[in-house]
Amino acid sequence: MAVSLPLRDCQAWKDAKLPLSTTSNEACKLFDATVTQYVKWANDQSLGGMEGCLAKLKAADPNFVMGHVISNGLVLIGTGNSVKLDKELDLAMKTMVEISKTQPLTQREQLHVSAVETFAKGNFPKACELWEEILRDHPTDMLALKFAHDGYFYLGYQEQMRDSVARVYPFWTPDVPLSSYVKGLYSFGLMETHFYDQAEKLAKEAVWPVAASPPCPGLQALSIEPTDAWSVHTVAHVHEMRAEVKAGTEFMQRSESQWKDSDMLACHNYWHWALYLIEKGEYEAALTIYDDHILPRLKGRGSVLDVVDSCSMLFRLQMEGVSVGQRWQDVLPVTRPHTQDHILLFNDAHFLMASLGAQDRQTTQDLLTGLQEASKSPGENCQHQLARDVGLPLCLAMVEFKDGNPDRALELLLPIRYRIVQMGGSDAQRDVFNQMLIHAALNCTSSAHRNVARSLLMERDALKPNSPLTERLIRKAAAVHLM
Ligand SMILES: [Fe+2]
Incomplete structure (x- = not known):
């Protein structure tokens, strides 16, 4: 995937009112x-990909602070590395701070250094505040905008994710480089705050202009940025949230050529495609997507997002009663090295799915013990602060659920169900926990829990009507006289 040229030099950044100190x-x-x-x-292989660019960037000017900021910031925002466990990252962070003290920087650059430092300490809310401070004076600072967007996503701050982009959106006129991608960011925030019509319209504008005649229903021709995988992803979410399984499947099929080369998001878009198939009960087709597109990417890149997609999909299929064979054995070697990360509670819950699925009790225990210790650690790490009240009860509920103790799982989950959003991720991603709660409720033996499944299913059906998955669960509840 080629980056559109020309890339901005020193003067061009200055002209954009975003001067760089190099x-x-x-x-x-x-x-x-x-x-x-x-x-x-997407990594542009003609430039050597992101890693290649960063290596060349450091060689071009080893003291370029914003080079260090983006290099460290990208590692941290990937949530697979921490300064505590990754000595190389720890050293790189120290180097960034030292270099920043040896030269006069703009206030914007100083704020960028502070924000990345703060994010590394796990204080995501404060880091987002610093990125917002940048955006108040520099609304077209894409790095601040995107880091804040991802930070809010990890915090489950859905309104902030939307409003952060809304505040700067008018400044992104078509002449500003990457402006069409801001539509994708904004549309995602709109979608997560349930403005589905607006979100879909804006996401499609980013990829297909409004005035053109559509080549097929729902799509329009003459692309603006035909390979904007994030905008396509928003549309996938809209179909998911509305249980439009047929439209969703067809959309992914038609648009596949536009996002399959976005190597950092393709796996996740295939996961969305597979979710429609699980909804429809087409489990073999879902497993084929898993085997053909998700597992190879997990084994190849193995980014945390790829891991989360893999775990979530296998866990959902198992809840549907589908045998996933030995597939957890392929996932565990990728997740196990992250057992002591405790960077994101959302990640921890997915790593736990793998150790539970592979029946690796030692890794399960290690993760829970480590999380317990992290929850007691003093400091500003927002994930560790949330571990005691939300992360640990959720993880313990997953263990009880897998151990065949649905009543205990339900007792742990019910009180925190409306707080799980604080662990971040999208509504669609966190639905795996909603489904687990319903399955637990369906299998409860305690008379006190008998009506919980019915309540949860009525609520789910009201929020997302015509969901085949919900209908299957309702039939299951009726079979045991819960409906
Ligand atoms: Fe998604």
Whole structure:
């Protein structure tokens, strides 16, 4: 996937009112190339990918602070590495801070350094505040906008994710590089706050202009950024939230060529495709997507998002009563090295799915013990602060659920169900926990829990009508006289 040229040099960044403290035009252009690939969710192999760009960037100007900011920020925002466990990252962070003290920086650059430092400490709310401070004076700072967007996503701050983009949206006129991608960011926030019509319209505008005649129903021709995988992803979410399984499946099929080369998001878009198939009860087709597209990416790149997609999908299929064979054995070697990360509670819950699925009791125990310790650690880490009240009860509920103790799982989950959003992720991703609660309720033996399943199913049906998955669960409840 080629980055559109020209990339901005020192003067171009200055003209954009985003001056960079370096005299190297090469470093400036490579910084631009890295931001662009981050926004597009795609490594441009003609430039050596993001890693290649960052290596060349450091060689072009080893003291370029914003080069260090984007390099460290991208590692951290990937949520697979922490300064506590990754010595290389720890050293890189210290180098960034030291270099920032040796030269006069703009206030914007200083804020970027502070934000990345703060994020590394696990204080995501404060880091987002710093990125917002940048955006108040520099609304077209894409790095601040995208880091804040991802930070809010990890915090489950759905309104902030939407409003952060709304505040700067008018400044992203078509002449500003990457402006069409801001539509994708905004549409995702709109979708997560349930403005589905607006979200869909905006996401499609980013990829297909309004005035063109559609080549097929629902799509329009003449692309603006035909490979904007994040905008396509918003549309996938809209279909998911409305249980439009047929439209969703067809949309993914038609648009596949537009996002399959976005190597950082393709796995996740295939996961969305598979969700429609699970909804429809077409489990073999879902497993084929898993085997053909998700597992190879998990084994290849193995990013945390790929891991989360893999775990979530296998866990959902098992709840549907589908045998996943030995597939957990392929996932566990990728998740096990992350057992002591405790960077995101949302990730922890998915790593736990793998150790539970593979029946690796030792890894399960290690994760729970580590999380318990993290929950007691002092400091500003927001995930550790949330572990005691939300992360641990959820993880313990998953263990009880898998151990065949549905009453205990339900007792742990019910009090925290409306707080799980604080662990971040999308509504669609967190639905795996809603489904687990319903399955637990369906299998409860205690008379006090008998009506919980019915309540949960009525609520689910009201929120997302015509869901085949919900209908199957309702039939199951009726079979045991709960409906
Ligand atoms: Fe998604």
